[in-house]
Amino acid sequence: MTSAVCYMCGAPKRTPLGRCDACEIEPRSVEAFSKSLVLSSHLMNEQDLADASGRLKMGQGFSFPPQLLRKADEALKDKQLTDMLRLEAAGPNARNTPTKKVSISMPVGPAKTMRPFISTQSTLHQSPFHQLQVSLRDGRKRIIEAADERSLEIGDDTCQAARSQLTNPRQRVTAEIAWLPGVSPSKAQQLIKTLETNAHRLRSATGVPWLAHLNLLSAAFESVDSTFSGEQISEFIEEIAALAESVDPAEVLRDINEDRVISGFAEIRSVDQIETELAERKRHYRNSVKEVLNRLPPDQLVQAMTLAVESTTLSGETHAPELIDDLVDGYEVDVQGFLSAETANIERLLEAIRGAASNGESAVRPLVDKLELVAQNWDRVAQPIQVSSKARGIRHEASHDLAYDIRSVAVDLWNKHGLLALSQQLTALVKSLFAELPELSDRVEEDAEALRGIQQNRENDAQEIANREREITFSAELGMIFKDVLSISPSGVSWKGRGYPLDKITRVRWGATVHRTNGINTGTTHTFAFGDDASEVVGTISKKDIFDTFIDKLWRAVCFRLLNDLVKALKEGRELSFGGGKIRDDGVTIIKHKMFGANEAIHCPWSNTQIYSANGAFYVQAKDDKKAYIGSSYIEGRNTHIFEELIRMAYKKPGMRKLSDILN
Amino acid sequence: MGWLSELFGGKKSELDKDIAAVFSMVNRILDDEEFQIAMLPEPVQALIHSKAPCDEKAGATGDFGMSAANPIPVNGPIGQLAYISKLRTNSGDGLFFHRIGAVGAIDVFEAVSMPGSEWFIFFLNMYYTRRSRKAPTGLSISSEPSQFSGFTQHCRDFPRDFPEAKQGNGGSGLNFAYISLSKAQAALKKGTFERPLSHRAKMDIVRAELSSVLT
Numbered sequence: 001m002t003s004a005v006c007y008m009c010g011a012p013k014r015t016p017l018g019r020c021d022a023c024e025i026e027p028r029s030v031e032a033f034s035k036s037l038v039l040s041s042h043l044m045n046e047q048d049l050a051d052a053s054g055r056l057k058m059g060q061g062f063s064f065p066p067q068l069l070r071k072a073d074e075a076l077k078d079k080q081l082t083d084m085l086r087l088e089a090a091g092p093n094a095r096n097t098p099t100k101k102v103s104i105s106m107p108v109g110p111a112k113t114m115r116p117f118i119s120t121q122s123t124l125h126q127s128p129f130h131q132l133q134v135s136l137r138d139g140r141k142r143i144i145e146a147a148d149e150r151s152l153e154i155g156d157d158t159c160q161a162a163r164s165q166l167t168n169p170r171q172r173v174t175a176e177i178a179w180l181p182g183v184s185p186s187k188a189q190q191l192i193k194t195l196e197t198n199a200h201r202l203r204s205a206t207g208v209p210w211l212a213h214l215n216l217l218s219a220a221f222e223s224v225d226s227t228f229s230g231e232q233i234s235e236f237i238e239e240i241a242a243l244a245e246s247v248d249p250a251e252v253l254r255d256i257n258e259d260r261v262i263s264g265f266a267e268i269r270s271v272d273q274i275e276t277e278l279a280e281r282k283r284h285y286r287n288s289v290k291e292v293l294n295r296l297p298p299d300q301l302v303q304a305m306t307l308a309v310e311s312t313t314l315s316g317e318t319h320a321p322e323l324i325d326d327l328v329d330g331y332e333v334d335v336q337g338f339l340s341a342e343t344a345n346i347e348r349l350l351e352a353i354r355g356a357a358s359n360g361e362s363a364v365r366p367l368v369d370k371l372e373l374v375a376q377n378w379d380r381v382a383q384p385i386q387v388s389s390k391a392r393g394i395r396h397e398a399s400h401d402l403a404y405d406i407r408s409v410a411v412d413l414w415n416k417h418g419l420l421a422l423s424q425q426l427t428a429l430v431k432s433l434f435a436e437l438p439e440l441s442d443r444v445e446e447d448a449e450a451l452r453g454i455q456q457n458r459e460n461d462a463q464e465i466a467n468r469e470r471e472i473t474f475s476a477e478l479g480m481i482f483k484d485v486l487s488i489s490p491s492g493v494s495w496k497g498r499g500y501p502l503d504k505i506t507r508v509r510w511g512a513t514v515h516r517t518n519g520i521n522t523g524t525t526h527t528f529a530f531g532d533d534a535s536e537v538v539g540t541i542s543k544k545d546i547f548d549t550f551i552d553k554l555w556r557a558v559c560f561r562l563l564n565d566l567v568k569a570l571k572e573g574r575e576l577s578f579g580g581g582k583i584r585d586d587g588v589t590i591i592k593h594k595m596f597g598a599n600e601a602i603h604c605p606w607s608n609t610q611i612y613s614a615n616g617a618f619y620v621q622a623k624d625d626k627k628a629y630i631g632s633s634y635i636e637g638r639n640t641h642i643f644e645e646l647i648r649m650a651y652k653k654p655g656m657r658k659l660s661d662i663l664n
Numbered sequence: 665m666g667w668l669s670e671l672f673g674g675k676k677s678e679l680d681k682d683i684a685a686v687f688s689m690v691n692r693i694l695d696d697e698e699f700q701i702a703m704l705p706e707p708v709q710a711l712i713h714s715k716a717p718c719d720e721k722a723g724a725t726g727d728f729g730m731s732a733a734n735p736i737p738v739n740g741p742i743g744q745l746a747y748i749s750k751l752r753t754n755s756g757d758g759l760f761f762h763r764i765g766a767v768g769a770i771d772v773f774e775a776v777s778m779p780g781s782e783w784f785i786f787f788l789n790m791y792y793t794r795r796s797r798k799a800p801t802g803l804s805i806s807s808e809p810s811q812f813s814g815f816t817q818h819c820r821d822f823p824r825d826f827p828e829a830k831q832g833n834g835g836s837g838l839n840f841a842y843i844s845l846s847k848a849q850a851a852l853k854k855g856t857f858e859r860p861l862s863h864r865a866k867m868d869i870v871r872a873e874l875s876s877v878l879t
Contacts (some may be wrong), residue, residue, distance in 0.1 A: 002868050015868045042864050071861060078862035080730045080785065084869050 010056025511635030780855025
């Protein structure tokens with residue numbers, strides 16, 4: 001059974017990604033899902049969950065560990081899971097993309113049911129039509145009568161003001177636009193009753209003209225409070241914004257004039273007057289929504305704004321309705337102080353990171369983690385503004401500046417201090433927080449790619465080093481009582497405590513001697529030696545398997561380098577002594593052995609030589625003169641094995657003229 | 665086999681016949697769709713015969729087999745065993761599986777690749793006359809009849825309790841159509857079988873939606 005805690009209210013939940021029974025919040029964005037997953041026994045132990053629950057219940061907030069959020073984000077990339085959660089976007093903005101509903105099977109249904117709520121003190125209730133209980137079709141005479149009738153009930157002053165507004169042609173149009181134009185008197189009464197009994201039903205009202213519907217929803221929205229979830233509030237705002245966008249001044253003019261024909265008031269001749277009134281009315285809607293939002297707790301306000309902007313702009317891809325833009329502009333002014341203060345905090349942290357970078361990763365990591373939390377909080381509040389800016393095609397300067405500041409530190413952490421992991425962490429942070437900045441996202445993606453490449457190279461290098469270490473490391477203890485240690489490792493080769501670093505070794509030799517007594521094999525001694533130009537260590541062991549393993553490791557650790565050095569030296573034109581002769585890149589000076597008289601040195605090109613092994617030695621012989629040869633003992637001669645390997649490799653090259661041809 | 669049978673006389677021949685009959689029966693259980701339906705009680709057969717065969721339900725939405733809105737058509741519970749047992753991952757591995765419940769008429773199975781690295785949740789509708797020839801995305805269907813490697817019951821310690829589940833399944837008469845215990849145990853010994861976070865999250869969602877839960 002999975003334990004889970006609501007990321008909003010801290011109450012226990014039945015399933016991590018489902019709706020909270022206590023606050024009725026249902027996660028809808030990737031961010032909400034991530035937080036919900038973090039606050040579950042999948043990622044936290046029971047004690048930590050209880051602590052988080054306590055903090056959230058006390059309203060102290062909870063700092064979501066970035067590493068857990070990253071795990072949750074990773075999990076939320078699973079296709080089947082995103083389908084189950086109705087997560088449609090998987091792009092850079094997916095983190096805040098609103099979703100529809102958690103369900104594995106049923107078709108996406110309507111928005112979750114909002115509990116009934118009522119509105120009896122709304123702007124519509126302040127309308128002179130409602131105060132006097134008259135309709136748009138009532139004439140001057142009926143209005144005056146109604147004012148008299150209602151004066152005892154609502155006061156004479158109120159009635160006179162209402163009468164005056166409805167009978168004065170200039171003021172009347174304002175009242176008409178703020179009421180329910182195009183709605184019949186009986187239906188208007190019915191709608192007001194609905195507003196007073198179950199305002200939620202008005203959201204699905206049909207057959208109501210746009211403006212009248214808008215006025216009803218705006219009036220209903222005035223009663224929204226903090227018991228509504230951020231999602232519910234954002235949906236409400238989206239509906240109001242969509243209706244405000246749909247109102248057509250010509251239709252309003254027609255509706256009003258149709259009623260005026262009946263009421264006997266002079267028809268409005270120009271649509272301009274309606275447009276002016278509607279512009280004023282839109283300011284009312286904006287202020288009305290803003291007033292409600294400002295009554296909400298900050299987290300709920302931010303959530304509602306973020307969801308509304310994300311949803312209406314399709315995560316910044318399309319223009320939002322005008323009302324949403326207006327709300328964002330107002331919101332930006334309101335949160336300016338907070339963002340400035342947090343920006344200053346972030347700048348201080350960035351400065352501290354720069355200062356601590358020379359002390360290494362352990363000094364910087366706590367600061368980077370702290371920066372991550374502060375920046376995430378900053379971004380959470382700035383998110384509606386960022387998305388709105390993207391939708392409007394304008395740059396949000398504060399985000400832009402902050403993103404570049406963090407990126408700059410990320411670049412410095414790598415370039416100046418080699419702190420790859422932290423640089424990657426900050427780059428990932430910029431990438432996730434400022435995905436709405438198109439010009440930045442490409443650059444950050446390039447940074448991330450470059451850092452990934454560096455990391456990959458590092459890992460490969462580390463892997464190669466580890467492999468090489470594994471390949472050459474060997475140690476054996478020899479001897480029955482007094483143990484002699486033969487060892488080879490990246491730090492060097494040693495025998496009985498004497499050794500050389502690998503790169504100092506310039507000579508090696510080895511071989512086996514079979515001992516026979518009276519023709520009977522009495523054992524084999526394996527001899528090896530290694531050293532530098534000045535000295536060498538010589539050892540003998542009897543165990544063949546240990547000897548073979550040691551020589552294999554020696555080849556990998558030393559001999560390949562010696563072979564390479566030989567080829568380089570020959571290519572540079574040097575002559576190397578071997579078996580009494582000289583080896584050059586293009587040939588060999590060999591000795592012609594004479595029975596009588598002094599031996600003679602002759603030069604042979606490689607094409608005129610042949611090679612063979614015999615009697616524990618390696619020989620190079622002139623093809624056309626069997627008495628002309630040089631040879632070097634494997635067990636006694638310096639680097640005989642290396643020369644042999646080099647010459648045999650060269651022999652395999654068709655048409656070989658120089659030993660250095662093996663490099664081609 | 666022929667000359668050996670002749671050499672050892674009639675008794676061996678009888679034995680061969682018996683063995684052949686058993687193999688034939690196993691093959692029919694594993695692969696013969698009509699036979700698989702015929703093994704079911706009459707009322708279930710009637711339900712199954714009420715639906716036309718298809719590889720994927722027409723007009724279904726969602727990824728095939730991965731959503732209750734687009735379940736895999738199969739022929740009864742034995743068809744479920746046969747279908748999932750024939751699924752192969754991209755690496756060619758078979759699956760262990762068990763049923764965790766149902767969403768309405770749609771059965772929900774949890775499955776894991778035999779090396780234990782890939783986890784799945786499948787949705788199957790067993791009321792069709794034959795099993796689908798289509799595989800969910802990322803999987804393929806083996807062309808050979810495959811021995812059963814999972815259950816239509818819930819396994820508490822899935823997949824580690826495969827041996828116990830197989831023992832407990834003795835009454836079904838299907839045990840000889842299952843993969844051998846040694847093969848299952850070898851795979852269970854090798855694999856880690858740790859559910860990834862995404863899979864656990866999916867299981868939470870699925871469990872909350874189940875209309876019937878197997879425990």
